[in-house]
Amino acid sequence: MSQEILNIEKLCVSIGEKEILKGLDLKIGEGETHVIMGPNGAGKSTLGNTLMGKEEYEVTSGKVTFLGEDLLEMGTDERAKKGLFMTFQNPIEVPGVRVSEFIRNSCEALGNKMSLWNFKETALEQMKVLNMDPSYLDRELNLGFSGGEKKKAEIFQLLMLKPRLAILDETDSGLDVDAVRTVSEGVRVYHERVGGSLIIITHSTKILESLDVDRVHVICDGRVVAEGDRKLVDEINANGFEKYIKA
Amino acid sequence: MAEKIKINSLVPPTWNRLKVNDITVELPLGSVPAVSAAETNGKEVDPSLWQIETGCGKELTDFLEKNGTVPIFIKTDGEKLFSIKKKYDKNSADILCFEAKEGETLNILTDMTSEDETECTAILKVLIKAGKNSVVNLSQLVRPGKGMKVVSDIGSVAEEGAKINMIQVFMDGSDISTGSRTALIGENSVAENRVGLVRTNGQTLDMNYVMKHLAKCTVANIDVTGALSKNAQKIFRGTIDFVSGCTGSDGAEAENMLLLDNTIVNKTVPLILCTEESVAGAHGATIGRPSEDIVFYMMSRGISKAKALQILERASLEAAANQIDDADARDYVLGIIAEKYVGD
Ligand SMILES: Nc1ncnc2c1ncn2[C@@H]1O[C@H](COP(=O)(O)OP(=O)(O)OP(=O)(O)O)[C@@H](O)[C@H]1O
Ligand SMILES: [Mg+2]
Numbered sequence: 001m002s003q004e005i006l007n008i009e010k011l012c013v014s015i016g017e018k019e020i021l022k023g024l025d026l027k028i029g030e031g032e033t034h035v036i037m038g039p040n041g042a043g044k045s046t047l048g049n050t051l052m053g054k055e056e057y058e059v060t061s062g063k064v065t066f067l068g069e070d071l072l073e074m075g076t077d078e079r080a081k082k083g084l085f086m087t088f089q090n091p092i093e094v095p096g097v098r099v100s101e102f103i104r105n106s107c108e109a110l111g112n113k114m115s116l117w118n119f120k121e122t123a124l125e126q127m128k129v130l131n132m133d134p135s136y137l138d139r140e141l142n143l144g145f146s147g148g149e150k151k152k153a154e155i156f157q158l159l160m161l162k163p164r165l166a167i168l169d170e171t172d173s174g175l176d177v178d179a180v181r182t183v184s185e186g187v188r189v190y191h192e193r194v195g196g197s198l199i200i201i202t203h204s205t206k207i208l209e210s211l212d213v214d215r216v217h218v219i220c221d222g223r224v225v226a227e228g229d230r231k232l233v234d235e236i237n238a239n240g241f242e243k244y245i246k247a
Numbered sequence: 248m249a250e251k252i253k254i255n256s257l258v259p260p261t262w263n264r265l266k267v268n269d270i271t272v273e274l275p276l277g278s279v280p281a282v283s284a285a286e287t288n289g290k291e292v293d294p295s296l297w298q299i300e301t302g303c304g305k306e307l308t309d310f311l312e313k314n315g316t317v318p319i320f321i322k323t324d325g326e327k328l329f330s331i332k333k334k335y336d337k338n339s340a341d342i343l344c345f346e347a348k349e350g351e352t353l354n355i356l357t358d359m360t361s362e363d364e365t366e367c368t369a370i371l372k373v374l375i376k377a378g379k380n381s382v383v384n385l386s387q388l389v390r391p392g393k394g395m396k397v398v399s400d401i402g403s404v405a406e407e408g409a410k411i412n413m414i415q416v417f418m419d420g421s422d423i424s425t426g427s428r429t430a431l432i433g434e435n436s437v438a439e440n441r442v443g444l445v446r447t448n449g450q451t452l453d454m455n456y457v458m459k460h461l462a463k464c465t466v467a468n469i470d471v472t473g474a475l476s477k478n479a480q481k482i483f484r485g486t487i488d489f490v491s492g493c494t495g496s497d498g499a500e501a502e503n504m505l506l507l508d509n510t511i512v513n514k515t516v517p518l519i520l521c522t523e524e525s526v527a528g529a530h531g532a533t534i535g536r537p538s539e540d541i542v543f544y545m546m547s548r549g550i551s552k553a554k555a556l557q558i559l560e561r562a563s564l565e566a567a568a569n570q571i572d573d574a575d576a577r578d579y580v581l582g583i584i585a586e587k588y589v590g591d
Contacts, residue, residue: 052547055539080549092544096562102548105558109549161548 002029005165005197006051006071011062013043013050013222020046022222023062028165033191033198033211035233038219039241044201045089047219048167052086053079067164081110083164083196087154087171093142099153100137103160110161126159130186147174155186166190167199172207180206187211205233220244248276250313252306254398255426255455257484257518265514267482270453272398272424274307275368276314278340281333289319289343297344299374301402302426302455311340311372318342318374323353328575330356333369335395340370347381347409354573355385358583359399361392372400377409379433384412384572388580390587391420399425407433407462414571416564416580417444417452417473418587426455431465431496442471443567445560446479446511456500457486460493460526469500472567474560476507482514485530491522499529505537505563507556561588 006028013021020043028034038044050057051064053076064071067082074082094102104119114122124134130152142150151171158166168187172180188210191198200207208230216233218226218241225244226232251273284291297318301308321343323329331343347353359369369391377383383403391397405411417423429438440456458467469485487498500517519528537559545555564584571577 052543054543076543076546077549077551080547086547088544088547092538092540094541094544096566097558101558102545105550105554106545106548109551109554157548 002031004028005030005067007065009063011050011064012060013046014058014060015046015056019060020222021050024219024223026217026224028197028199031195031197032214033200035208035213035216036199036201036219037203037216037233037236039245042219043222044219045169048086048169048201051079051084051167052076077109085158085161085163085165086167087151087158087169089169091142091150091154095140095143097141098138099141102141103157106157106161123160126156129159129189130156131182132156148176148179151175151183152179155183158190159186162190162194163196165197165199167201169201170203172202172204177206183207184210205237208233218244249273250276250310252310254303254307254424255453255484256304257455257516258457258486258488258520259518265516267484267514267516270482272396274310274370274398275338278314278316278338278368278370280316280341281335281339281369282319282331282341282343284319287319287321287331289321291317292320292344294318297374299376299402299404300428300430301372301374301400302428302457303398303400303424304426307370307372307398307400311342311370314340316340316342318344320344320346323355326352326354328354328356328573330358330576330579332358333360335359335361335367335369336365338368342372342374344374345383346376347378347383349379350381351378352382353384354576355383356388356573356576356579357386358388358390358579359397360390361395363392363394365392366394368396368398370398370400372402375401375403375411377403377405377411377436379406380408381406382410382412385414386571386573386576386580387413387415388418388583389415389423390418390583391423393421395421397421397423399423401427403427403429403438405429405431405433405436405438407435409433409436411438412441412572413439414441414567415443416568416584417442417446418564418584419445419447420450422451424453428457428459429467430459430461431467432461434462435464436462437466438468440469441567441570442473443564444471444473444481445564446473446481447476449478449480451480453482455484457488458498459488459490460496460498461490462493464495465493466496467498471501472503472563474505474507474563475511475513476556476560478510480512482516484516484518486518486520487528488520489523489526489528493523494525496523496526498526499531501531502534503532503563504534505559506535507537507560557588
C-alpha cells in the first residue's frame with residue numbers, strides 16, 4: 001500500500017442510545033480509490049458524517065488518524081482545512097448564499113484566496129467538465145436545484161476545493177445515465193489532476209466505470225464484513241448482500 | 248436642547264403587552280437640514296400641502312415643525328435614479344417630498360452614514376404621493392457610524408393602480424428608529440415594505456410599519472429579514488389595517504429572523520386589523536437559530552463557524568437589497584454590503 005492517509009481502527013459510533021458503527025476498521029492510502037458498499041442503514045453515511053465531525057455522531061471508542069494526526073480531536077472546519085471533504089448524500093440548501101460566494105469563501109478558508117476574476121475563470125473551467133451552465137454560479141446554493149443538479153454542485157465543489165481525501169456519499173444515486181457519466185468524469189478529473197484519495201459510497205457500478213478501483217469494502221451492521229478488489233462489486237450486484245448479513 | 252418624544256406607537260394603544268407602545272427617543276432641537284433645496288433642485292414647500300401620516304407618528308411630525316424643518320419638494324428627472332448620499336456630521340433633520348404623477352416611475356435612493364467618531368442625530372422623513380398607475384421605488388441604506396442615532400420615517404399615499412416599493416437595508420452601526428405608513432387609497436394599489444437588517448453589539452432597531460387598505464383590491468406586503476447577535480434589540484411592529492369597504496384586498500407580513508446567539512431581544516408584534524370580511528391577511532414568521540445542518544455544511548467546506556454566521560448575516564441584508572428594482576441603486580447597495588463583509 002502507498003503512504004497511508006487515513007486509518008480507522010475499531011471505530012464505534014452511537015447516535016443517542018443507538019450504536020450504529022460497531023468496531024469499524026478501514027485504511028486508505030494516498031491516491032487510492034476505495035469503494036464502500038452495503039445495505040441501506042448499514043452505517044455508510046454515518047461513517048462519512050463521523051469522519052466529517054457532525055455533532056450528533058458520538059464516537060464511543062476507536063481511533064481515526066488522518067495524515068498522521070488524530071482526526072477526532074479536530075473541529076469540522078479544521079478537518080476540511082487538513083484536506084478532508086465529503087459530498088453529502090442529501091446536499092443542504094443554503095438560502096441567500098450564492099454558489100459562487102459559498103465556494104469562494106470555502107476556497108479562501110482552505111488557503112486559496114483568489115481574485116474575483118481568477119475565481120470565475122477557475123470555476124468556469126470546472127463547470128465545463130461537469131456540463132454545468134455558468135448561471136449556476138449566481139444561484140442560491142442548492143435552492144430549487146433538482147436532485148441531479150445538487151449532486152453535480154457537490155462534485156463542482158470537489159473540483160474547486162481539491163481535497164486530499166474525498167468521501168463521495170451516493171453521489172451517483174438519483175442521476176440519469178448521462179449525468180452519472182458526467183459526474184464520473186468529474187471524479188476522474190479530480191483524481192487525475194489532484195491525485196487525491198477517494199472513498200466512494202455507492203449502490204451501483206456506473207460511477208466506477210471510468211475509475212480504477214483499488215479496494216472494495218462491504219459494510220453491514222456497522223462493521224466491514226468483506227473486502228476485495230473490483231470483482232467484489234460485480235459479485236454483490238449479482239448476488240446482493242444476503243450472504244454477508246448475519247442471521 | 249433636546250426633546251423626548253414618543254414614536255412608533257401602535258394604532259390600538261391597548262397593545263402594550265410587550266412594552267412596545269411607550270418607546271421614546273430624545274431628539275435635539277436646532278437640527279439643521281443635511282439636504283439643501285439647491286443641491287436637489289428642490290423647492291421649499293408649505294407643510295400643510297404634505298400632510299401625510301407616517302410610521303413614526305404625530306409626535307415626530309410635531310417635533311420637526313417645532314424644530315423649524317421645512318419640507319423640500321424634489322422633482323426627479325423622470326425614471327433616472329435620484330440619489331442622496333450623506334455622511335452626517337451634525338444634528339440634522341430633513342423632510343423630503345416626492346410625487347409621481349399619473350403613469351410616472353420614480354427611483355429614489357437614500358444613503359445615511361457617518362464616521363464612527365461623529366456624535367450626531369440624523370432625522371430623515373420621506374413623504375411620497377404616488378399618483379394613478381405610477382410606480383415609486385424608494386431604497387434606503389442606513390449604515391450609521393458608532394456615534395450616530397438615526398430616525399428614518401416614511402409616509403406614503405398610493406392612488407389607483409399605483410405601486411410603491413420600499414426597500415430598507417439597515418446595517419451594523421448604532422441605534423435606529425424607523426417607521427413607514429402607507430395609505431392605499433386607490434383601488435388596485437400595491438405597496439411593499441422590504442427590510443434587511445443586521446443588529447449586533449447592543450444596537451437597537453425599532454420598527455413600525457403600517458399598511459392601511461382603504462380601497463378595493465389593494466395589495467400590501469411587509470417582509471423583514473435579518474440577523475441579530477451580541478445583545479442586539481429589535482422591535483418589529485407590522486400592522487395590516489383593512490378598513491371597511493376594502494373588499495378583495497390582500498395583506499401579508501412575514502418575518503425571517505436569524506438569532507445568532509442567546510443574548511438578543513427580539514420582539515415582534517404583527518397586527519391584522521379587520522373590519523372587512525372578504526379580505527385575506529396573513530402573517531408568517533421564521534425566527535430562530537441558524538440551521539445546524541447549514542452551519543455543518545459550511546464548516547465541512549473549511550468555513551469557520553464565526554464566518555458561517557457572518558455569511559448568513561450578510562445574506563439577510565442581500566435578501567432585501569436584491570429586490571431593489573433600479574440596477575444602479577441595487578449595485579450600489581450590494582457593493583456597500585460586499586465592501587463591509589470583505590473588509591471584516
Ligand atoms: N441523525 C440520525 N438520527 C437518528 N438515527 C440516525 C441518524 N443518522 C443515521 N441514523 C440511523 O443510523 C443507521 C445507519 O444510517 P446511515 O445513514 O449511516 O445508513 P447508510 O448505510 O448510509 O444507508 P443508505 O444506503 O440508505 O444511505 C440507520 O438505522 C439510521 O436510521
Ligand atoms: Mg447513506
